[in-house]
Amino acid sequence: MKHYVLAAGGTGGHMVPAAALAAELMRRGHRVALVSDARGVRFPGLFDGVQTHVLPAGRFQVKKPQGWASAVREMWRGRAMARQLYQTFKPAAVIGFGGYPAFPALLAAFADGIPTAVHEQNAVLGRVNRVVARRVDAIATSYEETARLSPRHADKTHLVGNPVREAVLALRARPYPLLEEDGIFRVLVTGGSQGANILSRVVPDGLAMLPPNFRRRLQVTHQARVEDIDAARAQYAAHDIPAELATYLPDMPEQLAWAHLVIGRAGASTIAELTAAGRPAILVPLPSATDDHQTANAREMTKAGGARTIAQGDFTAVELAKQMQKLGLDPAAMENAAGRARSVGRPNAVSDLADLVESLDAPRVRLPKVQKASKPAFA
Template sequence: MTATGNPRMLDQPVLLAAGGTGGHVFPAEALAAELLRRGHRVGLVTDTRGKGFGQNLPDLPLYRIPAGTPTGRSLGGKLMAAIDIARGVVAALALLGLTRPAAVVGFGGYPALPLLLAARLRRLPVLVHEQNAVLGRVNRLVAKRASRIATSFPATRFLPASAAATVTGNPVRPAILAAADVPYSEPGQAIRILVIGGSQGARVLSDVVPGALAALAPELRRRLRVAQQCRPEDLERVRAAYAAAGIEADVAGFFGDVAERLAATHLVVSRSGAGSTAEIAVIGRPSLLVPYAHATDDHQTANAQALAQAGGAVVIAQDRFTVERVAAAFTDLLSDPAALSRMASAARSVGRPLAAQALADLVERMIAEPAAVKPAAPAPQTTRRTPSVKRNAA
């Protein structure tokens, strides 16, 4: 679907609200890029603390409004967060008057909440995108009043029965889409294993994976080529563990070429955040997933189980992720190349490489609906004196 048949789509911007982790920011930036490609105007909105949103799209206007996070705080902290959210709604109302958007899209997280609430007060079309297999807390707050909900998984917990939900998938980075063209090949003389656990690795992976690989049979261990991402404080001990076991390993605090490494690997060992599971599925690689035990509403377990149910992953809970258990899993997986190939195909079968296009289609359909054509209310006379709205020209 394109916007050429509806000039209103191109005249009024689409505001995208996100912040916090890369799990919210990456899909928002992917949608922004797709909307720009179709000729839309786009604005980005985050809170006054947010960093990183829009860095890959420096020419877009970036607006910052107040927001608060009430969870996990004392009663006084929750009250202050509520005040910040209320201030953010007032600022967001002013922003909507200034920009007069055609629609607002939220990607979860409390930085998106004030804009979503303000958009509903203005009766603007609102779409929320959920990256995980569990509807996040902010998305739950606005789900029943949203015009549309886009999900990444066919089964999403806490989704209201009455919600107008569409499965679009979770947009991934362009580098991942390029790497998805590389077909999976069974291990030959070398077996490549990629261990990743977020932007700086995960402590449990550093604690367990080197020992589990060292416990493999010598003929299997000699074939290993490991790349592991670690926290800076774990680098030297992980390198030493691999060297003592005679395992060839590339250990670093950050890999800037994760897409290429994913495409080249025979088995991924990873946490199961929304971005990681989406990228593994789009490229189509077998995986051993270790959900983060303290993730909100245990959403990482739900993400991992969705991939495992398709046949693309093995899941081990963190409290059962021991050297002995993981060594047994590695032995089973690495000793059966045909099974790895089947897992790769299964993972690819649930990947959604066209998620950004599907999400943009949904935004355009929502804008085009007759009920959504009502323009934003005129800006209040006090808009110019509202100090809470900060516009950054990144």
């Protein structure tokens, strides 16, 4: 039995793969500790059985340099606290998942000579992972092409994919939901852990523009922000579209299981879950995402034919209705698109990542390449 420390920022994109790795390492008989911020330890049910530690971590905002001195002090305080943790927990390795809360934990590991790895969920290497890339022993990536990753690190870079929860991975064994020409068409709308205002504003009106024979088949589940949910609910009601709205969907794997189409952002966890389960999607990347990484995230799935990507500036009710008609009126094309989405999933991501973590003393391990998808199903 070995001890491992997982260090992750407080957003769902960092926490979900960290939780998946924690579960896999514990299944293999190891002990795991989580280092995060106050946001990260509040995700319900993700880290059951894992000891958690909240450490201070300064956030460096480019447009607010006056706060950098305070951020440095917090970072070094977090580093000192992490070193104290390592004295008692004695980790065999420290694995960072990005986000500023991971930085002090990795700095402490460098200082103590503990093997390290980072996992990058996005198709663009994140800021913290870029800073530490030179010093870590291994870099695990989720896409065959990862921007901002220096070729100098090729020897220690391993394509593993982005781990998803076991309940989502189990959907891979279930068939795409039966879709008949006159049957129910289930739409899942999700903006990720933070919701998305534009989806709440545009989707109800876009679905209302569909032909009556299509519109009456719709059954919508919509995850919205607290401040948007009442207005979105009223829009659906005004259009007489059956819709269940919630600010949080605790049964997301089951919602995904029954969805014929997903409309959502292109966050790392969203893409990983869509491709693991094999669900076609209309993706609206968040334009303010650092380095426009959501657009990069969507590229592989879209190229394979499992998704359509619409830039936020072009995401109008009219455009959504147009794309929905192209997709939803042909059940065979929808099922084919689901297969295309599934073709770029990496179902062994968590086991491959755990293998890499366990073998950090042999960093030249090579993992198999994933076969690329062929001709797109829809473009």
